[in-house]
Amino acid sequence: MDKIKVCPSILSANFADMGAEVRSLEENGADMVHCDVMDGVFVNNISFGIKMVEDIRKYTKLPLDCHLMIVNPEKYVERFAKAGADIITVHYEACKHNLEDVLKLIKSTGVKCGAVINPDTPVLAIEKIIPLCDMVLVMSVFPGFGGQKFIKESLDKLRAIRGVIDKLDRDIDLEIDGGVTLDNAKEIIDAGANVIVAGSAVFNAPDRKKAISALRG
Ligand code: DX5
Ligand code: ZN
Numbered sequence: 001m002d003k004i005k006v007c008p009s010i011l012s013a014n015f016a017d018m019g020a021e022v023r024s025l026e027e028n029g030a031d032m033v034h035c036d037v038m039d040g041v042f043v044n045n046i047s048f049g050i051k052m053v054e055d056i057r058k059y060t061k062l063p064l065d066c067h068l069m070i071v072n073p074e075k076y077v078e079r080f081a082k083a084g085a086d087i088i089t090v091h092y093e094a095c096k097h098n099l100e101d102v103l104k105l106i107k108s109t110g111v112k113c114g115a116v117i118n119p120d121t122p123v124l125a126i127e128k129i130i131p132l133c134d135m136v137l138v139m140s141v142f143p144g145f146g147g148q149k150f151i152k153e154s155l156d157k158l159r160a161i162r163g164v165i166d167k168l169d170r171d172i173d174l175e176i177d178g179g180v181t182l183d184n185a186k187e188i189i190d191a192g193a194n195v196i197v198a199g200s201a202v203f204n205a206p207d208r209k210k211a212i213s214a215l216r217g
Helices: 015-027 050-059 077-083 099-108 127-132 154-167 185-190 208-214
Strands: 005-008 033-038 064-069 087-091 112-117 135-139 173-177 195-198
Touching: 005 033, 015 050, 015 208, 033 050, 050 064, 050 077, 064 077, 064 195, 077 087, 077 099, 087 099, 087 135, 099 112, 099 127, 112 127, 112 173, 127 154, 135 154, 154 173, 154 185, 185 195
Parallel strands: 005 195, 033 064, 064 087, 087 112, 112 135, 135 173, 173 195
Antiparallel strands: none
């Protein structure tokens, strides 16, 4: 497998100093920046939107991984792409009936696309569309907040999706998001994830460089 990519979630950053926070991720060895967009409808929290992505774009060259926890994501993907997203992921639960079209729409804007499943959604729900994805994201907490406990059953989902990906002749990333710590990163990587999102484990660490490096398993 390729190198493990660590993708800190800026949901745990200091929003009043976001430029410096994003720069510090790059300086400390992060591979991507995970941008959690929440609308207060799809999840019970409101984070930030297009303008934040546009502004942090000026502070880093790292790819911006935009995780849209919003209803009707198709309404906004073009604007997130224009704002500087490098990859946009949308929830199966937010577009059950048009996921394939939304993924194609994302691709048509020139950025990478991904599908996300919540902890209570089976792999079967997205299995057929995996070949259309550049990345598949498995939520290991119910989305909405950082700092929650990792749901262990997610490891089985990672193994199942890794099995599907490995049979395809395509380079598809497998990302995990929620409750990742320095203690469980290794078993997550062993289960098949190659993109590791971590919010509190990076931003609350006394030494971000060490934390980012330790998250590689
Ligand atoms: C949860 C978000 C996550 C979250 C991760 O809804 O999608 O990206 O910020 O935070 P930690 O790593 O603290 O669980
Ligand atoms: Zn996320």
